[in-house]
Amino acid sequence: MTLKTKLFWSALAGVASAAAGLAIAEAIALVIAPASSPLIAVGSLVIDLAPTWAKDFAIAAFGTNDKIFLLTLIVVLLTALAAGAGALQLFTAPWGLVTFGVIGGIATIAATTREQSLASWAIPSVVGMLGAALMLYRIVTKLGVWTATAQTVAAKGDQRASGVSRRDFFVYIASTAVGAAVIGIGARTVNATTIAAAAVRKAIKLPAPALAAPAIPDGAALDVPGITPLITPNADFYRIDTALQVPSIDASDWSLRVTGMVEEPFEITFDELLALPLTERNITLMCVSNEIGGDLTGNATWLGYPLHKILERAKPQSGANMVLSRSIDGFTAGTPLDVLQETDRDCLLAVGMNGEPLPLEHGFPVRMVVPGLYGYVSATKWVVELELTTYERSRAYWTDRGWSAKGPVKTCSRIDVPTARQTLDSGTIVIAGIAWAQHTGIEAVEVRIDGGEWMPARLAAPISDDTWVQWALDWDASSGAHVIEARATDKDGTVQSGQFAPVAPNGAEGWDSVRLDVA
Ligand SMILES: Nc1nc2c(c(=O)[nH]1)N[C@H]1C(S)=C(S)[C@@H](COP(=O)(O)O)O[C@H]1N2
Ligand SMILES: [Mo]
Secondary structure (H helix, E strand, O other): OOHHHHHHHHHHHHHHHHHHHHHHHHHHHHHHOHHHOHHHHHHHHHHHHOOHHHHHHHHHHHHHHHHHHHHHHHHHHHHHHHHHHHHHHHHHOOHHHHHHHHHHHHHHHHHHOOOOOOHHHHHHHHHHHHHHHHHHHHHHHHHHHHHHHHHHHHHHOOHHHHHHHHHHHHHHHHHHHHHHHHHHHHHHHHHHHHHHHHHHHHHOOOOOOOEOOOOOOOOOOOOOOOOOOOOOOHHHOOOOOOOOOOOOOOHHHOEEEEEEOEOOOEEEEHHHHHHOOOEEEEEEEEOOOOOOOOOOEEEEEEEEEEHHHHHHHHOEOOOOOEEEEEEOOOOEEEEEHHHHHOOOOOOEEEEEEOOEEOOHHHOOOOEEEOOOEOHHHOOOOOEEEEEEEOOOOOOOHHHHHOOOOOOEOOOEEEEEEOOOOOEEOOEEEEEEEEEEOOOOOEEEEEEEEOOOOOEEOEEOOOOOOOOOEEEEEEEEEOOEEEEEEEEEEEOOOOEOOOOOEOOOOOOOEOOEEEEEEEO
16 A cells, blocks of 8 residues: 555544544534534634734625634634644554644633633533544554555455455444534534524514513512522523423524414514513413422513413404414423413513523523413423414323323422521521412411421512512521421412422422421
């Protein structure tokens, strides 16, 4: 085998391995964060570091394609380096692996030094680099066997041995290249659409509400360290969905279709929705999978258009009793039509959350929010269709998976402080938490110690019946081991049941309790 042939195949081995590593990194970046992709990270770093004249040149020469030019440049450079690494590995191992290590190191630094980047953003680059190095090692080893056999063949004239080791090498390099291309291009496309959706979201300016949320009353937030904040910041808001990859919808491509048992089916675009008079409300969202004492709940200020008006426009046919809302990813929720038609319940087709467009993972551009029903039967994110139908005819995503078709929120309370299994000093200890009975409202919260008498806690001023309310009680604690329990009563007079019930099929029951020692 000539030197040229060896150079060619080893260079190709380097390129195929680098492609495999890049594909692995892109696939992992899908899960970690689109911006943790080594390609994007290195590209962004180059943009930050590039002198102004270079940026001006790129924009002048390539216009809006300047980013594509940059990524192409990086890929070309990477290809050259990878080809070199392949040759180095064949002739002067392990220098090819070392080269990959350096490239991976640069990508890691780029990914972890981005604004808002987390340490975990190193993972795509590091794992991709290890994958690339492993591939390179194995392919070049095969190439070494082929080269050696080719030499023996040349000496002895045995054709068969040569054919096998050569085929071995070809199969390896070809499958690596094809696998890398499929995974890499797929992942890159998905990552790119996520980045595009994020850019679209950033550019959206939400209109002011026609009906603003009532002012939060003084005294709605108690001054107790450790109590759940009254409004949950978007970054802390719990997230529950079946989406492996957060759907990326360009708001200008979005529309909602109202279909099924209606006289007037229609479709509405995002711009049309934003042009309607929007309502702003504070509403507490609750997951049916929230255990007693759990944290699958959040309270946000939502901006949206009343769903009863959407339905009014579609004119439901008689007999319809369910609205099957469908997400772009196929998830469905079945909501009672009569609940969505209530004019005094703020069921919203929401576009805003705490003063921003919905975050991508909370349903951008449009989701449903229904006070008083668990999320799985009402809070469809990335919603694209409302189909009017019946409970007899249609089933929603979770209905066939062990959950009830209907899911009204159960009246419940949670102890935030003190936290369990700690030792506190005797004296006054503040017991505090939240209670909720969305759309009914909380009447009272009571606390008892060691199974004693129920004592009324003081309730903060509620924002509305649709939100959780904070409560607190000063407890004169004596030393010893204690159990604190809390229960809520709603404005219908329903007292939170102390009987344990699991989350399935329609929500947990029981009293939250905290065990602790007082010194
Ligand atoms: N498209 C879609 N929407 C969905 C879900 C889902 O899996 N897919 N899960 C629902 C459930 S079970 C809950 S509790 C809420 C959670 O909303 P959040 O993630 O914004 O907190 O979304 C609801 N909407
Ligand atoms: Mo949920």
